[in-house]
Amino acid sequence: MVGSIEAKSLLSNGSVQHNGLNLEEKLDEFRRLLGKSDKDPLRIVSVGAGAWGSVFAALLQESYGGFREKFQIRIWRRPGRAVNRSTAKHLFEVINSREDVLRRLIRRCAYLKYVEARLGDRTLYADEILKDGFCLNMVDTPLCPLKVVTNLQEAVWDADIVVNGLPSTETRQVFEEISKYWKERITVPIIISLSKGIETALEPVPHIITPTKMIHQATGVPIENVLYLGGPNIAAEIYNKEYANARICGAEKWRKPLAKFLRQPHFIVWDNSDLVTHEVMGGLKNVYAIGAGMVAALTNESATSKSVYFAHCTSEMIFITHLLAEEPEKLAGPLLADTYVTLLKGRNAWYGQMLAKGEINRDMGDSISGKGMIQGVSAVGAFYQLLSQSSLSILHSEEKKPVAPVESCPILKTLYKILITREQSTQAILQALRDETLNDPRDRIEIAQSHAFYRPSLLDQP
Numbered sequence: 001m002v003g004s005i006e007a008k009s010l011l012s013n014g015s016v017q018h019n020g021l022n023l024e025e026k027l028d029e030f031r032r033l034l035g036k037s038d039k040d041p042l043r044i045v046s047v048g049a050g051a052w053g054s055v056f057a058a059l060l061q062e063s064y065g066g067f068r069e070k071f072q073i074r075i076w077r078r079p080g081r082a083v084n085r086s087t088a089k090h091l092f093e094v095i096n097s098r099e100d101v102l103r104r105l106i107r108r109c110a111y112l113k114y115v116e117a118r119l120g121d122r123t124l125y126a127d128e129i130l131k132d133g134f135c136l137n138m139v140d141t142p143l144c145p146l147k148v149v150t151n152l153q154e155a156v157w158d159a160d161i162v163v164n165g166l167p168s169t170e171t172r173q174v175f176e177e178i179s180k181y182w183k184e185r186i187t188v189p190i191i192i193s194l195s196k197g198i199e200t201a202l203e204p205v206p207h208i209i210t211p212t213k214m215i216h217q218a219t220g221v222p223i224e225n226v227l228y229l230g231g232p233n234i235a236a237e238i239y240n241k242e243y244a245n246a247r248i249c250g251a252e253k254w255r256k257p258l259a260k261f262l263r264q265p266h267f268i269v270w271d272n273s274d275l276v277t278h279e280v281m282g283g284l285k286n287v288y289a290i291g292a293g294m295v296a297a298l299t300n301e302s303a304t305s306k307s308v309y310f311a312h313c314t315s316e317m318i319f320i321t322h323l324l325a326e327e328p329e330k331l332a333g334p335l336l337a338d339t340y341v342t343l344l345k346g347r348n349a350w351y352g353q354m355l356a357k358g359e360i361n362r363d364m365g366d367s368i369s370g371k372g373m374i375q376g377v378s379a380v381g382a383f384y385q386l387l388s389q390s391s392l393s394i395l396h397s398e399e400k401k402p403v404a405p406v407e408s409c410p411i412l413k414t415l416y417k418i419l420i421t422r423e424q425s426t427q428a429i430l431q432a433l434r435d436e437t438l439n440d441p442r443d444r445i446e447i448a449q450s451h452a453f454y455r456p457s458l459l460d461q462p
Helices: 023-034 051-064 085-097 099-107 111-118 126-131 152-156 168-181 211-219 235-239 252-262 275-298 303-324 328-345 347-357 375-387 410-419 428-433 441-450
Strands: 008-010 016-018 042-047 071-076 161-164 190-193 199-201 207-209 226-230 244-249 267-272
Touching: 023 042, 023 051, 023 252, 042 051, 042 152, 051 071, 051 161, 051 235, 071 152, 085 099, 085 111, 099 111, 152 168, 161 168, 168 211, 168 375, 190 211, 190 252, 199 375, 207 211, 207 375, 211 226, 211 275, 226 252, 226 275, 244 252, 244 275, 252 267, 275 303, 275 328, 275 347, 275 375, 275 410, 275 428, 303 328, 303 375, 303 410, 303 428, 303 441, 328 347, 347 375, 375 410, 410 428
Parallel strands: 042 071, 042 161, 161 190, 190 226, 244 267
Antiparallel strands: 008 016, 199 207, 226 244
């Protein structure tokens, strides 16, 4: 593939080697850390079958799936989700455009059902096509075949590692159910969350609840065993071996071994101790990506208008990070990189575009067919609610009186009125940018940098 980086070779004994590292040796090293015996495979389950969760499972399957006695991976998704006729037609076109996929399905005696679905003679289901390597949220990118389980208890009860591929809005509910199946467990599982989203709680003081915190609260799994993996990437491009990087954040006990275990030639995984802040930043960029999509659609992709929006949205993100982080400058690079890729090709920017074009509407909800959950919508509500609290008041630069932090974030306020209260149309995002009273974005950054803004309580920290 042009532009991709692949450094893989076959050793004389048949083992796969990545950049001088024998995959079986990496697997054995990680198994030893978990205390696995020779005949006890490392068991990983991905809970949730969205684009990133499915790709993450497929990457591990392709790397380690050949060592069947040492490694097993499965993916859980709910049963019963029907594939609509238009998607079935498109899926059939994708299959026939890829000779390797076509041959694989014929060899597995699985091709006929796609022909029947194309003709309208049968209904396909999302869990059914996932077994053949088709994620409903990205059918244009066929994955390797996956072991799919639709019973949650069967999926998680003996898992050594659980990957949270659920939207943040579903994480707590599903992991509360999972906790029922772990009451008799002796060993403590490792949980890697891929979810980017937040909730806001107002008691005892206003603070953010992230997916890793939800998982910790729901299951009782020690927080040192709960980690976050995220970075500036698009799932389909990672699977297609485009060079990418990510950070796994959490306690040192597991983040460093996991970074080594997950690292691939085209997917570099770094490690970082700052779990919650990286997680929150992953949710924050989704907020402003929706607005960027609106601006792009409403101005016919005007480079000037998009740059004006980018200046204002980045200044608001910098302002918010100064409230949330003691050393916000350390987050500038990762946050901007993640924001940039989301604006270019992420589902949240796509959602904003489709709303502004009138091709979808807000009554369709946050879960869109073919795209999955648009997590930026709930994040808009959560950040607005948090930053509206009078207990967090800051001094207004011109009026010299206390105001809630959200008053310094006109883009966030406008998105809230468009997406949550629905009192304004998407055109309001342009009106906000053209407001003659709008301050220079630089002023917002200077205010944040010149005041002691940091509120550790916002991230539920002492």
